[in-house]
Amino acid sequence: MRYLPHTSDDxxxxxxxxGLAGIEELFSGVPDACRLSRxxxxxxxCSESELLGRLKKLADANAQVSEWDAFLGGxxxxxxxxxxxxxxxxxxxxxxxxTPYQPEISQGTLQAIFEYQTMICQLTGMDIANASLYDGAxxxxxxxxxxxxxxxxxxxxxxxxxxxxxxxxxxxxxCRYLPVEIEELPFDAGYVTDLxxxxxxxxxxxxxVVVGYPNYFGRIEELATLxxxxxxxxxxxxxxxxxxxxxxxxxxxxxxxxxxxxGEGQSFGIPLSYGGPGIGFFAVKKQDMRALxxxxxxxxxxxxxxxxxxxxxxxxxxxxxxxxxxxxxxxNQGMCTLMVGIYLALHGKRGLRQLAEQNYSKAAYAxxxxxxxxxxxxxxxxxxxxxxxxxxxxxxxxLARLEKSGILAGIPLCRDYPQLENGILVCVTEQNSKQQxxxxxxxxxxxxx
Amino acid sequence: MSGxxxxxxxxxxxxxxxxxxxxxxxxxxxxxxxxxAVPATALLREExxxxxxLSEVDVVRHYTRLSTWNYGVDSGFYPLGSCTMKYNPKIxxxxxRLPGFAELHPHTPDHLSQGALQLMYELQDALGEVSGFPAIxxxxxxxxxxxxxxxxxxxxxHEANGERRTKVLIPDTxxxxxPASAALCGYQVVPIASDGQLSAAAVAEAMDxxxxxxxxxxxxxxxxxxxxxxxxxQIVHDxxxxxxxxxxxxxxxxxxxxxxxxxxxxxxxxxxxTFSTPHGGGGPxxxxxxxxxxxxxxxxxxxxxxxxxxxxxxxxxxxxxGRVKAFAGHFGILVRAYAYILAMGGDGLRRATELAxxxxxxxxxxxxxxxxxxxKQRSLHEVVFSENNLANDCHTLDVAxxxxxYGFHPPTIYFPLVVKGALMIEPTETESKQVLDEFCDALxxxxxxxxxxxxxLKQAPVRARVKRLDEALAARKPKLRWED
Numbered sequence: 040m041r042y043l044p045h046t047s048d049d050x051x052x053x054x055x056x057x058g059l060a061g062i063e064e065l066f067s068g069v070p071d072a073c074r075l076s077r078x079x080x081x082x083x084x085c086s087e088s089e090l091l092g093r094l095k096k097l098a099d100a101n102a103q104v105s106e107w108d109a110f111l112g113g114x115x116x117x118x119x120x121x122x123x124x125x126x127x128x129x130x131x132x133x134x135x136x137x138t139p140y141q142p143e144i145s146q147g148t149l150q151a152i153f154e155y156q157t158m159i160c161q162l163t164g165m166d167i168a169n170a171s172l173y174d175g176a177x178x179x180x181x182x183x184x185x186x187x188x189x190x191x192x193x194x195x196x197x198x199x200x201x202x203x204x205x206x207x208x209x210x211x212x213x214c215r216y217l218p219v220e221i222e223e224l225p226f227d228a229g230y231v232t233d234l235x236x237x238x239x240x241x242x243x244x245x246x247x248v249v250v251g252y253p254n255y256f257g258r259i260e261e262l263a264t265l266x267x268x269x270x271x272x273x274x275x276x277x278x279x280x281x282x283x284x285x286x287x288x289x290x291x292x293x294x295x296x297x298x299x300x301x302g303e304g305q306s307f308g309i310p311l312s313y314g315g316p317g318i319g320f321f322a323v324k325k326q327d328m329r330a331l332x333x334x335x336x337x338x339x340x341x342x343x344x345x346x347x348x349x350x351x352x353x354x355x356x357x358x359x360x361x362x363x364x365x366x367x368x369x370x371n372q373g374m375c376t377l378m379v380g381i382y383l384a385l386h387g388k389r390g391l392r393q394l395a396e397q398n399y400s401k402a403a404y405a406x407x408x409x410x411x412x413x414x415x416x417x418x419x420x421x422x423x424x425x426x427x428x429x430x431x432x433x434x435x436x437x438l439a440r441l442e443k444s445g446i447l448a449g450i451p452l453c454r455d456y457p458q459l460e461n462g463i464l465v466c467v468t469e470q471n472s473k474q475q476x477x478x479x480x481x482x483x484x485x486x487x488x
Numbered sequence: 489m490s491g492x493x494x495x496x497x498x499x500x501x502x503x504x505x506x507x508x509x510x511x512x513x514x515x516x517x518x519x520x521x522x523x524x525a526v527p528a529t530a531l532l533r534e535e536x537x538x539x540x541x542l543s544e545v546d547v548v549r550h551y552t553r554l555s556t557w558n559y560g561v562d563s564g565f566y567p568l569g570s571c572t573m574k575y576n577p578k579i580x581x582x583x584x585r586l587p588g589f590a591e592l593h594p595h596t597p598d599h600l601s602q603g604a605l606q607l608m609y610e611l612q613d614a615l616g617e618v619s620g621f622p623a624i625x626x627x628x629x630x631x632x633x634x635x636x637x638x639x640x641x642x643x644x645x646h647e648a649n650g651e652r653r654t655k656v657l658i659p660d661t662x663x664x665x666x667p668a669s670a671a672l673c674g675y676q677v678v679p680i681a682s683d684g685q686l687s688a689a690a691v692a693e694a695m696d697x698x699x700x701x702x703x704x705x706x707x708x709x710x711x712x713x714x715x716x717x718x719x720x721x722q723i724v725h726d727x728x729x730x731x732x733x734x735x736x737x738x739x740x741x742x743x744x745x746x747x748x749x750x751x752x753x754x755x756x757x758x759x760x761x762t763f764s765t766p767h768g769g770g771g772p773x774x775x776x777x778x779x780x781x782x783x784x785x786x787x788x789x790x791x792x793x794x795x796x797x798x799x800x801x802x803x804x805x806x807x808x809x810g811r812v813k814a815f816a817g818h819f820g821i822l823v824r825a826y827a828y829i830l831a832m833g834g835d836g837l838r839r840a841t842e843l844a845x846x847x848x849x850x851x852x853x854x855x856x857x858x859x860x861x862x863x864k865q866r867s868l869h870e871v872v873f874s875e876n877n878l879a880n881d882c883h884t885l886d887v888a889x890x891x892x893x894y895g896f897h898p899p900t901i902y903f904p905l906v907v908k909g910a911l912m913i914e915p916t917e918t919e920s921k922q923v924l925d926e927f928c929d930a931l932x933x934x935x936x937x938x939x940x941x942x943x944x945l946k947q948a949p950v951r952a953r954v955k956r957l958d959e960a961l962a963a964r965k966p967k968l969r970w971e972d
Contacts, residue, residue: 040836042575042764044920045843053850053921065845066744068713068866073745080617084833087579094827098588100603102596111593114814121515123544125585127551135560135576137568137767141888141898142959143952147558148769151551154504157969161538167968170770173629176814205814212788212810216643216674259531290533303814312584313604314594314815316629316772328966334770339962342955351962357632357668358903362677367668369632373770377551384504384547385514388539397520404522421527442597450595454803473521 040084102447104311108475109447110405112425112466113255114175114203114281115314116306118394119470124308124381134374138334142349143341148373149348152336155380162286162383163300164293165322170334170371175281175303178319179206179249180213181332181366182277182299185323186247187219188365189330190275193246194219197237197274201226201254203281204455210249220244230256230418230427237268245274247299252278252292253285255455256418257402257425257464266296275299282306283320285423287395299323308382309375318375329355332366394469398424401476402467408480409465415483417465425466427452427459430483434463441482448479491894491930492564498953501553505970508540514547538972557953558769559897565923567851569870569900569912570663570709572739572761574840577831580764580824589823594815598800604819605799608792611826612776615757618837619738620748621778625787626817631736633812634756634775635669635703640809641754641779641786642701642730643673648786648807651728653700659686661710661904666703666734675700682906684863685712688719695727705734706747709904709912711848711867713745721751730754730783738762739916740845740869743838753780763825774821788812843917844869847924851913854928858935862907869916875909882938884909886945890937893951894930 050062059065066074085093104117111117128134132147139145139152152170159168172178183196196214198207200223207223214221222240227233232250241248248269250260262278269276278292280302286292292300305317323331329352337351357364386394402424406417414431430437434451441448452462467476526532542550560566566573584590592604612624628634639656646653656670659682667677678699680690691702702724706714714720721731733747733755739762741747747755759765759774767773779787789808790801801816832840845868852861852871860876875884888898888911900912915924937944949955 040832040839042577042832042918043836043839043843044918045846049921050843050846053846057846057849057853059849062842062846065842065849065866066868068715068868069745070713070715070718072718073713073750075620075744075746075749079743079834079837081614081829081834081837084831084836087831090579090827090831091583093830094583094823095586095588097603097607098586100606101588101592102600103587103591104593105587105591109593111595113595115594117591117593121544123514123548127548127555129581130552130555131562131576132555132558132560134581134766134768135562135566136558136769137566137571137573138770140568140900141559141892142957143889143949143954144557144559144892144897145769146953147554147556150501150503150557151554151769153968153970157503157505158539160969161536173633173772174813174815177629177633177812203814205811208811209813212640212812213672215640215809217672218674259527286533287536288527288533289531294533310585310590310820311593312590313592313596313601313819315813315818316774316820317814318772328968335966335968337962338967339958341957345954347954347957349957349959349962351959351968352966353963357664359664360668361664362667362671364664364668364671367632367636367665367672368630369663369665370630370771370773372768372772374766374768375772377769380504381547381551384540384542384550385544387508387512387514387541388536389541390513390515390517391536391539393517394515396524396526397517399527400520400525401522403525421531438597442600447593447596447600469517476522 107445107447108478110449110465110467110479111447113450113464114205114303115311116282117311117468117470118306120308121385123385124378127381128374128377133377139350146347149336151377151380153348155376156336158383159320159322163322164291165300166325167328168320168322169331170336171376172319172321172333172368174317174319175279176206176209178301178321179279180210182301183210183247185299185327185330186275186277189327190246193244195244195246196221197224197240197245197248199224199232199250201230201232201256202249202251202279203255206279229420231258231260234264241268241272241274245272247275247277249277252280253282253423256427257422258418259289259421262292262295262297282423284395284398287391288399304379308378316372316375318372318379330365331355333368334371397469401471402426405467405476409483412484424468425464427462427464430461430463433460444482446479446482489894490933491896491926493893493895493951499553501550503970504540504550505538507546508542510541512541512543514542514544564895565919565927566897567899567913567915569914570736572914572916574764574916575918576764576766577828580827583827584820584823602798605792607826608822609794609799611822612792614829615776616778618742619755619778620746622781623784623787624776624778625791626776626822627788627812628775628777629813629818630771630773631756631758631775632665632669634777635665636672637788637812638732638754638756638777639669639673641783644786644809645783646700653698655699657694657699657702659704661708661906662703662705663734670703684710686714686720688716688723691720692723695723697728699727699729701730701732703732705737707737707740707868710863710872711870712863712865713868718750736761737869740841742841744841748778754783759821759825764828765821765824772818772821774818790816840917847915847917847919850924851915851928855931858932870912870914872907873911874907879939880942882942882945884911887934889956890934890945890948891930892949896927896930
């Protein structure tokens with residue numbers, strides 16, 4: 040086997056050094072009653088060329104976004120990834136290393152994470168960001184746990200129903216057996232969190248209010264107002280950002296008063312890859328530093344006074360604090376922090392803005408055109424690159440018809456919002472040309488006529 | 489010195505922000521083909537203060553230089569105990585990047601994702617065969633999240649039976665994630681002392697009607713197979729509890745022993761350990777979970793299932809614990825693990841286990857005596873020495889840092905906690921005798937240095953890019969981001 044370097048001579052010599060007669064004796068510590076008495080029923084191994092052939096066949100049985108007119112978003116976004124990103128993350132000094140437990144030979148990973156933490160702070164308008172969590176949904180759940188931990192006697196969480204449905208489900212799973220009470224806040228006719236409902240439900244028990252920015256319908260929530268209302272009753276405002284490119288254009292949640300900003304970083308240079316791996320970013324204000332979940336990289340000096348980086352504030356973590364840790368997480372999304380860092384470094388101050396403007400403009404064009412079709416009602420008010428649309432027929436029927444013309448027109452809303460049977464969520468990024476948008480509009484019009 | 493060390497040119501590199509030069513760009517955008525639009529001014533953010541401005545070549549050089557400050561499995565031997573740092577096959581990287589996988593959107597309808605779903609279904613089957621569990625979820629993002637999902641299923645199962653149990657038993661050799669995951673499920677953790685191996689008697693003594701279950705690692709973190717495991721599982725089951733197994737050390741068992749056959753009810757896999765997916769500098773991992781039939785109704789949603797119409801994601805699971813993350817799992821990692829299993833085959837997986845155990849025992853045989861081996865039972869895939877034999881007040885940390893000077897990544901140190909100054913060595917099967925000999929020679933030389941020139945250990949490393957870093961300073965005055 041090509042991954043196994045032992046020759047039969049090696050094996051013989053090694054057994055001799057150990058003082059055993061055969062490989063079988065290595066397993067003498069495994070009781071007979073625990074032994075598997077037959078070979079594994081898994082097909083024999085194959086050559087690299089055969090392997091690639093089989094994988095290609097499976098890959099080809101999927102609808103890749105580049106071969107379709109695809110308008111799918113909903114927490115995973117089709118953005119162009121510059122060649123530099125994959126080239127650099129393919130440096131195996133990065134991807135074949137592990138968690139930087141030995142900082143002297145992990146300075147590459149550590150400095151890259153320190154830079155990532157800095158850029159997440161700059162984007163979100165926050166003081167401190169950790170080295171990342173699994174994804175936006177689990178980061179949102181960890182934010183809720185942080186809020187409850189920091190608020191001490193408060194145990195209620197208000198979740199906006201306009202928050203990404205999978206984020207809401209994940210929060211509920213994480214809190215399933217913890218003393219946390221979850222209430223949902225409805226959205227109003229403009230598809231943003233209902234402020235009156237929030238005012239009615241905010242009380243001294245609420246530890247945090249959780250909203251999306253943009254929310255699942257694509258709307259930009261009124262964060263400043265939400266923050267003001269939450270703070271007036273002593274609650275934290277948690278903002279979950281599923282499409283962080285929006286932060287290249289819109290005011291940062293930190294600037295608008297959010298206390299915890301979490302989100303999904305997949306938009307920044309990470310392939311769609313059927314939904315994972317992505318990366319959960321997590322940022323807080325200084326006051327919550329010691330309550331942070333996950334790994335943190337900090338700057339320090341070596342014995343010669345030279346600048347270097349280490350994992351720090353580890354007393355929060357499971358390997359030291361065990362059942363009293365701030366989280367059970369052990370890893371971060373190392374390779375994905377690197378992708379995000381490289382992507383953001385390439386785009387920089389101006390590129391991120393221009394890219395965000397392009398997304399905004401394309402979505403604005405698509406929304407205007409779709410809104411002019413009889414029977415189609417896109418959400419009104421400010422959106423970024425995604426917007427919900429109410430259609431004149433059930434979403435399933437409409438989407439199936441457009442699929443026949445090579446168009447993945449959007450995501451049906453009815454699984455998560457049964458009352459929106461005719462609703463779809465349409466996402467337009469820089470990857471969608473005007474021609475594609477026009478074909479989408481023509482396709483929609485064809486059905487409605 | 490007898491390691492793999494030598495001299496090379498080490499280049500300095502500033503932070504991205506310090507290299508930034510206003511006006512430089514590293515991106516290119518197509519011309520906007522629709523009318524430009526902007527949001528209301530009140531919503532617009534100001535310039536991203538401090539964000540870098542760099543050209544493409546600046547960025548490429550920056551990260552290339554950083555990469556040279558790292559040590560990975562491709563650089564050399566990386567015997568980090570409990571982490572299974574085996575070689576990461578390159579074809580796996582290519583496989584995950586095939587456009588049909590990398591450019592597949594998670595909201596694509598099932599009938600247009602049949603290749604991905606088939607791959608996931610077949611991976612579930614293969615993991616089930618290796619472990620002996622009839623059902624697998626691929627959703628958890630990493631081992632710790634797998635533990636969390638597994639323990640949630642245990643609690644959901646008890647509650648479905650109308651039972652309200654409050655405690656979980658965890659041996660003192662367990663990874664820290666075990667108690668942390670149990671606590672996240674609202675359980676109280678009861679540690680049990682083990683003398684290298686957990687005894688059935690100790691479990692029987694701790695078992696009562698409040699115990700929801702036991703979390704055990706097998707082989708444990710000392711590399712020892714828990715020889716009373718069947719009896720232990722029986723005791724927990726008789727007391728109405730369930731048994732969770734931390735599958736971090738599954739690399740010692742493939743084709744030898746299946747957790748699902750010996751009484752374990754739930755186990756997570758670490759695809760980045762046993763199934764060769766890269767550790768990525770800290771992640772992403774992947775932590776699928778296998779369960780016995782009784783726990784099947786509680787698996788997270790969605791679950792990949794097969795019917796006459798093809799493969800699909802099943803959300804209709806009323807007793808499910810829910811989802812632990814967005815979408816169906818770390819698919820890109822699943823592709824790599826699937827490729828590994830196909831390449832190795834059933835016999836190859838068993839051979840990997842045999843050679844992993846051979847390698848650990850070879851290292852043990854070469855070092856035992858010079859280094860103190862506190863637990864002398866036949867070990868499997870890893871071996872744990874203590875710092876007891878080190879001369880002149882030299883400690884495990886000093887040995888680890890000196891190994892860096894010899895050109896090796898140090899083993900896991902100071903874990904498990906039951907061994908004083910633990911040096912936990914897991915070579916994996918992908919290292920040759922030649923590499924192991926170089927490593928053992930280095931460790932023997934270091935033990936001799938401790939006697940004759942302890943300062944060489946105390947000052948180490950001297951050949952890395954930086955010397956020992958002041959971790960206390962980092963924690964006392966936290967600087968967690970760059971600021972102008």
